[in-house]
Amino acid sequence: MTEYALGIDLGTTNSCVAIVENGKPMIIANKSGYLTTPSIVAIAESGKRLIGQLAKRQAITNATNTVYSTKRLIGRSIGDPEVQECMNTLPFEIVEGPHEDVRVKMKDKLYSLPEISAMILSELHQVAEDYIGEPINQAIITVPAYFNDAQRQATIDAGKIAGLDVMRIINEPTAAAIAYGTQTKKRQTIAVFDLGGGTFDISILAIDDGVFNVLSTTGDTFLGGEDFDNRIIEHLVLLFAREHNIDLREDPMAMQRLKIAAEKAKCDLSQLPSVEINLPFIQTSSDGTALHLNAILTRDEFENLVIDLVKRTLKICQVALMDANVTQNDIDEVVLVGGMTRMPLVQMAVSEFFHTNPAKNINPDEVVAIGAAIQADELLHQGMQHILLDVTPLDLGIAVHGGNFFVITPKNTTIPCSNSTVFTTSFDNQTSLKIVVLQGEHTVANDNQVLAEFTFSGIRPAPAGEVDVEITFDVDADGIVNVTARDLETQKEHVVSISRSSNLTQEEIDRMFKENADYLASEKLGEEARNVAAHLKNDVQALRTLVQTHSLPDSISSYVLTLIKKATSAMESPDDPQMLKVLSNDIENAIHLIEESA
Numbered sequence: 068m069t070e071y072a073l074g075i076d077l078g079t080t081n082s083c084v085a086i087v088e089n090g091k092p093m094i095i096a097n098k099s100g101y102l103t104t105p106s107i108v109a110i111a112e113s114g115k116r117l118i119g120q121l122a123k124r125q126a127i128t129n130a131t132n133t134v135y136s137t138k139r140l141i142g143r144s145i146g147d148p149e150v151q152e153c154m155n156t157l158p159f160e161i162v163e164g165p166h167e168d169v170r171v172k173m174k175d176k177l178y179s180l181p182e183i184s185a186m187i188l189s190e191l192h193q194v195a196e197d198y199i200g201e202p203i204n205q206a207i208i209t210v211p212a213y214f215n216d217a218q219r220q221a222t223i224d225a226g227k228i229a230g231l232d233v234m235r236i237i238n239e240p241t242a243a244a245i246a247y248g249t250q251t252k253k254r255q256t257i258a259v260f261d262l263g264g265g266t267f268d269i270s271i272l273a274i275d276d277g278v279f280n281v282l283s284t285t286g287d288t289f290l291g292g293e294d295f296d297n298r299i300i301e302h303l304v305l306l307f308a309r310e311h312n313i314d315l316r317e318d319p320m321a322m323q324r325l326k327i328a329a330e331k332a333k334c335d336l337s338q339l340p341s342v343e344i345n346l347p348f349i350q351t352s353s354d355g356t357a358l359h360l361n362a363i364l365t366r367d368e369f370e371n372l373v374i375d376l377v378k379r380t381l382k383i384c385q386v387a388l389m390d391a392n393v394t395q396n397d398i399d400e401v402v403l404v405g406g407m408t409r410m411p412l413v414q415m416a417v418s419e420f421f422h423t424n425p426a427k428n429i430n431p432d433e434v435v436a437i438g439a440a441i442q443a444d445e446l447l448h449q450g451m452q453h454i455l456l457d458v459t460p461l462d463l464g465i466a467v468h469g470g471n472f473f474v475i476t477p478k479n480t481t482i483p484c485s486n487s488t489v490f491t492t493s494f495d496n497q498t499s500l501k502i503v504v505l506q507g508e509h510t511v512a513n514d515n516q517v518l519a520e521f522t523f524s525g526i527r528p529a530p531a532g533e534v535d536v537e538i539t540f541d542v543d544a545d546g547i548v549n550v551t552a553r554d555l556e557t558q559k560e561h562v563v564s565i566s567r568s569s570n571l572t573q574e575e576i577d578r579m580f581k582e583n584a585d586y587l588a589s590e591k592l593g594e595e596a597r598n599v600a601a602h603l604k605n606d607v608q609a610l611r612t613l614v615q616t617h618s619l620p621d622s623i624s625s626y627v628l629t630l631i632k633k634a635t636s637a638m639e640s641p642d643d644p645q646m647l648k649v650l651s652n653d654i655e656n657a658i659h660l661i662e663e664s665a
């Protein structure tokens with residue numbers, strides 16, 4: 068039996084699943100027949116979960132119970148400025164969780180961000196299993212290269228809640244480079260420019276006959292298509308306020324309509340010089356008159372609204388080139404990834420900046436999942452034709468005296484890696500050392516993300532500077548960090564696995580896994596019951612016709628009528644497929660009996 072592993076691009080706006088079948092990577096279409104699935108989750112009035120296109124379609128009428136862009140929130144703390152910004156712009160409720168983490172509210176229930184991602188993963192998992200027709204448990208999930216440890220951990224938690232065995236987390240630009248690199252044998256230095264719905268990543272890679280060596284990676288986890296949409300929304304809100312003196316931001320349903328219209332206008336402007344935005348009946352004035360929003364947006368106007376965002380991406384590209392020790396002229400090819408790279412201004416800016424036209428024949432929406440599937444298939448079958456040398460996206464180190472950040476593993480170090488530094492006691496008779504593990508790029512310790520805090524105790528009392536403690540940072544192939552403190556005199560060790568920095572406890576993950584699995588099982592049962600009920604409906608109809616057209620002995624006629632009554636009532640709320648199957652069987656037997664006795 069062929070084994071399969073999934074490659075999943077879990078995007079801010081859209082997600083996508085791929086597998087390798089008969090040696091060829093392919094995207095699997097979702098239940099609606101599309102190759103990408105909107106990363107949108109909703110809870111309908113009935114309590115049913117809606118994912119993807121189904122959730123998107125009802126987003127306007129169910130704005131407060133429809134969540135999206137949650138990748139911008141995953142792995143963050145409630146106090147992060149980015150989270151505060153989302154609280155102001157997103158129409159659903161964002162609240163603080165039990166561990167200063169972020170939760171979202173739908174239908175009075177709070178959900179952690181990994182739970183929301185797990186719902187999307189479960190949907191993709193299911194379409195892949197339905198396509199292959201057998202269980203698939205393993206997957207590679209991609210993340211923005213610039214995701215920190217907490218964001219990576221939270222993505223792994225999402226995989227666990229969805230019941231997936233996450234073989235590896237790989238960076239989106241690296242996955243794109245794998246997909247691109249398998250098409251070429253040439254030795255090349257490439258730039259992967261990835262501007263998606265919520266994040267921007269740029270990676271510089273040297274690829275040479277199956278070896279993918281990431282030279283540098285950097286980005287901004289809060290720069291993407293959503294920001295472009297928000298500029299159009301702000302523009303329209305302002306126009307409307309000027310004309311009617313009404314602030315549309317106070318109306319979630321109007322904001323949801325604006326969001327959809329803004330994104331559509333943005334995408335259309337990639338093809339057209341201008342677009343018309345019409346949102347009839349968006350508000351009612353104080354005297355009860357219906358108010359409409361009608362506006363024309365030209366491509367030039369739109370480009371003016373967002374030019375600073377495009378320039379921000381180029382500044383980040385400059386940093387990536389410097390970190391990789393190369394210049395624009397060393398770049399042989401630019402691979403564009405992410406839906407936003409369809410925007411003409413982005414393409415033009417990138418071509419000008421890198422002095423080269425971007426690679427053709429690459430679908431920016433699918434290339435990441437394809438690369439992940441290629442890598443997953445190789446890991447599964449141990450046939451590593453490609454060697455991946457990825458890097459750490461951010462500096463890793465500890466807080467030292469004076470509130471400074473001491474870097475132990477600098478950003479862009481090839482992973483897996485292990486780096487050590489020896490520290491000595493800083494005052495006489497110091498018996499313990501407080502270690503604050505940080506990740507970030509700021510020289511001031513407090514400005515970086517705290518990954519863990521622990522106290523290393525049991526140090527021999529001695530004059531300052533006499534006892535040495537070695538601190539080692541190990542980063543695995545997923546970019547996940549482990550820290551060890553070792554007393555070099557006694558060899559005593561304290562290992563801290565920074566495995567719970569996603570802010571969910573193991574109990575919470577187990578509970579969320581069970582809830583998700585129970586929900587999926589009951590959905591499956593419900594679907595099976597509905598299918599059997601549809602079949603049963605035809606049988607009941609056939610039996611009714613037979614009863615009407617045949618003169619049957621009273622005993623049989625009464626049995627058949629009771630059977631029809633039972634089946635009709637069971638079909639009213641079809642939730643037990645077993646019972647429906649028994650009834651279906653009885654009806655089919657009755658039909659045969661009547662037909663044979665005729």
Ligand code: AMP
Nearest residue numbers: 080081263264292334337405406407409
């Ligand atoms: P991704 O995260 O790669 O799925 O990218 C999604 C982002 O790309 C969203 O913000 C989309 O609105 C945007 N996008 C998709 N198609 C286009 C297009 N033709 N022109 C401009 N932006 C687009």
